[in-house]
Amino acid sequence: MQPDSSNFIVLPTTPMSTDDARPVRFSQTTITELMIPAYANFGGKIHGGILLSLMDKVAYACASKHAGTYCVTVSVDSVDFLQPVEVGELVSLHASVNYVGRSSLIVGIRVEALNVKSNFVKHTNSSYFIMVAKGDDDKPATVPKLILETTEEVKRFIEAMRMKEIRAKVKEEMDDARSHIEVTRAQEILKDERCIIAVAKAY
Numbered sequence: 001m002q003p004d005s006s007n008f009i010v011l012p013t014t015p016m017s018t019d020d021a022r023p024v025r026f027s028q029t030t031i032t033e034l035m036i037p038a039y040a041n042f043g044g045k046i047h048g049g050i051l052l053s054l055m056d057k058v059a060y061a062c063a064s065k066h067a068g069t070y071c072v073t074v075s076v077d078s079v080d081f082l083q084p085v086e087v088g089e090l091v092s093l094h095a096s097v098n099y100v101g102r103s104s105l106i107v108g109i110r111v112e113a114l115n116v117k118s119n120f121v122k123h124t125n126s127s128y129f130i131m132v133a134k135g136d137d138d139k140p141a142t143v144p145k146l147i148l149e150t151t152e153e154v155k156r157f158i159e160a161m162r163m164k165e166i167r168a169k170v171k172e173e174m175d176d177a178r179s180h181i182e183v184t185r186a187q188e189i190l191k192d193e194r195c196i197i198a199v200a201k202a203y
């Protein structure tokens with residue numbers, strides 16, 4: 001996909017080295033797949049797992065193109081299914097490298113479903129896949145720098161960086177919260193929740 005020239009930004013006066021660097025557009029990838037009846041669940045809609053598998057594939061294709069190596073999926077940053085996908089629709093998954101660290105890459109994925117009869121396109125979900133490039137020794141390998149050619153790409157890089165910081169903080173807080181769960185106060189903590197404590201030991 002060619003960048004929109006109206007979206008170009010002026011690079012700093014001392015441009016970053018472009019040795020060992022690749023533009024976002026180098027690895028942008030789209031996979032389109034027809035939703036066949038075998039992909040449907042008992043309700044007649046497409047299984048979420050089918051979409052997740054396609055998302056993993058497009059994330060891999062995009063990340064490995066940028067990295068020039070084999071990549072693995074380390075983490076997925078939330079997947080919300082906004083609208084159901086129907087049998088017969090053409091699902092397109094658009095993937096772009098939004099951020100690179102030393103060996104990690106954050107791939108943004110947008111999933112859209114086209115109803116070929118009505119020509120209506122719906123946005124079904126978006127997600128961020130965190131991938132890590134691996135070398136021939138199976139260890140994390142340094143990936144090329146990312147060349148940001150549009151303001152949107154700069155915005156996405158900064159956004160991904162912030163998300164990474166927030167994720168690290170949330171993980172730290174969750175680890176701390178887990179180590180301080182007061183099971184002995186369960187009756188009081190859960191009194192307004194929709195659960196029944198049926199543990200033999202009374203709290």
Ligand SMILES: CC(C)(COP(=O)(O)OP(=O)(O)OC[C@H]1O[C@@H](n2cnc3c(N)ncnc32)[C@H](O)[C@@H]1OP(=O)(O)O)[C@@H](O)C(=O)NCCC(=O)NCCS
Nearest residue numbers: 072073074075100101102103104105130131132134139140
């Ligand atoms: C991904 C993997 C190589 C990381 O190994 P590691 O020993 O933690 O390596 P490092 O600590 O050097 O981390 C490598 C990079 O991964 C990132 N990373 C590791 N775990 C992460 C996590 N849970 N979330 C986000 N990023 C993570 C690190 O921040 C680091 O990024 P950077 O190089 O850009 O700074 C290892 O965990 C692995 O092989 N996991 C299995 C992946 C897999 O099989 N996926 C398919 C699942 S079916």
